Amino acid sequence: MSGENGEKRRELIRNAGYFIHTELENTNDTSIYCIGEKQNSYILQLVHVFNEEKHRREIENRAESVQKMTARYPSVFLRYLEKNWMGDSGDFQTEFMIKMQYGLSMEQRMMEKGLTLEDVIQIGIKCAEALEACKECGIPVKRIDYRMLYWIPEEGWKIGFFLADSVENLVRKEFMPPEWIQNKIYDKKSEVYNIGMLLYLLMNEDEVPFLDICQTDEEAEEMRLSSAKPPLPLYGTETLKKIVRKACSARQERYEDVRQLRDILEKISHMLPQNWLISEISGHSYRDEEYTGDFDEEKFDNKVTVAEEIEKVPESKTAEKIREPEALTPKEYMKAQERAERRKAKEEEKRAREQVKAEEQKKKHIEQQLKRAKKEEQKKNAQKNGNKDRKDLMIIIGIITAVILVIAGIITGVKSSTNNKIYSYIDSRTYGTAMVELQELYESGKNVDKAAEKYAQSCLEDREYKRIPAAVQMLSEEYCETNKEFFENMIKSMVEDDKESRAYDLLDAMEACGGVRAEYASEFRSSMEGE
Structure with a gap:
């Protein structure tokens, strides 16, 4: 935008x-x-x-x-x-x-408090209910992702429904089932995949399936699209892991629809002890067969009621659920040690590959230096012995040098010409055209620090405050780290000119950039509000 x-x-x-x-x-x-x-x-x-x-x-x-x-x-x-x-x-x-x-976004909620096992289950249930509701009301929506999830303290998780198509188009590719990417097929089992993959990422440190057994992200994506059975996610109870894996497995192996997935999630939530449900999911993996009894997620029948499933759980375990709700740390848990070791081994292997690559580059660099030294030696010998080819060699070197200088001159001239045009537009106060040229240069990957600084300073002098944020966003992080006073002076000038709203716009733009600009913005905002 x-x-x-x-x-x-x-x-x-x-x-x-x-x-x-x-x-x-x-x-x-x-x-x-x-x-x-x-x-x-x-x-x-x-x-x-x-x-x-x-x-x-x-x-x-x-x-x-x-x-x-x-x-x-x-x-x-x-x-x-x-x-x-x-x-x-x-x-x-x-x-x-x-x-x-109002509700807290997923990112805000996770910053305040980590996700619990109950959060993950409830997110799955609410997403299923949302897709069902959209279908009943005739409102087309295919996918739900993190950005649509909001937490309301008194009411739990809810879905934020947005009207523009672009929001849905920006959904991460991992949420799109293989049959949609490959054949544009999307049906009720595809909806199951969407929810299953969302829960999988929440239970797997936001890592896609197969990433821990593949060398690259591309290989992991190929395995996902092949409908191979994914490994169990890192965290959660064994039964919940299997439920989520089934939901994002091959199309014929998934649950029939989101209602069936919702029912099984509700059943599993009633079987687990309260102290497990309220514990943070990250870092814990539970064996739950003593609570789930002979419950089988592969042969699930959604005609069975929640009460009937609870009756299958031993009375001692039901009493335990009631007796120990205050325990924040579960007694029974196991950490996913094998997966962690495999991930560590993969990281070490990656570091080893990078080291080999660095050694190869170093070797190549040495070889290039040796070739250059050899050429220099040959050149000296030709001069010393009066080699008849000396003249031809010098001509060739002269031609190569001339070509390099011409190319360098063209590149420098183009860049210099572009910069001169920008400075000319700024000097003539044609800010709109200057910004178009500046944007083109910035998008081409060139460093535009000097031009963007001049543009912002000129706009500040002419009180064209609304144009400054766009230029500030083009500055490099290296420039920002050593020019805090540049930003401080702009904010101060706007405030002294009774244009606090423009100062806040600039702070918003700086925060959107992240990094040191966001740190400056936070400091300046606190100073302004304190005054």
């Missing part, structure tokens, strides 16, 4: 009386923010819409359908609280705003 579009959307949000906590998602046709007003916070979705009657009607109708669905299934979806048009001035394009119930 261009900097101008992002700036426009943030301006619309501020004009509506909200302030932005976090920017969660940004594409060309949608933005998702965590926003606030007074004591309340919300998830806000902005959809970029072509200002045509047909397109406006389509987005309004879809939003209406989704709002009815979220109201019908409030325990599954983030509720739609409000929807209207923002910045609707009759332009070619406009923004459609949907304000939703």
Whole structure:
């Protein structure tokens, strides 16, 4: 998404009386923010819409359908609280705003508290219920991934439903079943695969299947698409691991539909002891046969009720579940030692390959040096002995040198010409054209620190504050590490000019870049709010 579009959307949000906590998602046709007003916070979705009657009607109708669905299934979806048009001035394009119930994103939740075994099971159940609800309400949605998961402390996990197609198109390829990638087939068993793979990654440190037994990511992806049976994920109970593996196995081996997967997850959650459910899943792997009895995930019959499955568990174990809810650390667990050792061996093998590669490069470099030395020796001998080929050799060397100088001159000239054009546009205050040239140079992989610095300084002098964030985002990390004063002066100038909103825009852009710019932004923001 261009900097101008992002700036426009943030301006619309501020004009509506909200302030932005976090920017969660940004594409060309949608933005998702965590926003606030007074004591309340919300998830806000902005959809970029072509200002045509047909397109406006389509987005309004879809939003209406989704709002009815979220109201019908409030325990599954983030509720739609409000929807209207923002910045609707009759332009070619406009923004459609949907304000939703507030929830912590998956990333925010994991930063505050690690995922528990119960979290993973509940995420699987909620995803299944969401896909079922979409099907019942006639709303097309094929895949769910991490970015659509939100945690509400009083209500648990919910799904954030977004209107723009680009959000679904950005779903990680791992969530797409082999039959869809290879033959564009997508049915109810494909939905099972989506949920199964999502749970697999949560239980496997976000690593795809086969990665620990393959040399490269490409080999692991080939095995996944071959519908080979994946290894069990690292963490969780043995039964849950097998359930998840079955869900993302070959198409004919999966559960029939997401309802069957949901039922089996609900059953397993009622069988396990409370102290297991509330423990963090990472780092623990449990043998659960004494709690699950003769439960068989391969021969599961979803006609059997939860109560009937619980009756199969010995009474002593049921009593134990009630007696020990306060235990935070499970007594029975085993760490996935073999997998950890295999992963360590793979890392050591990778380091060994890199070392061999480095040695080969070193050897190649030495050979090149020897060849150059040999040529120099031959050249000296030719001069010393008055070799008749000396003149030809010098001519050849002269031609090669001339060609290199010409090529170097062309490259330098092109770069110098481009930079001169940018500086000329900046000096003439033609900032829009200067930014286009600067963006092209930046996207070609060239270092644009000097040009971007000059652009930002000139915009600062002319009080064209809104143009500065785009230039700041093009600066290299090395430049930023040694030029903290450059950013500090810009923020200070905007604040002194009573343009705090522009200063906050610049801080937002710096935080989006990560690295040292995000650290500076946090420090400057704290200083501003403290004053």
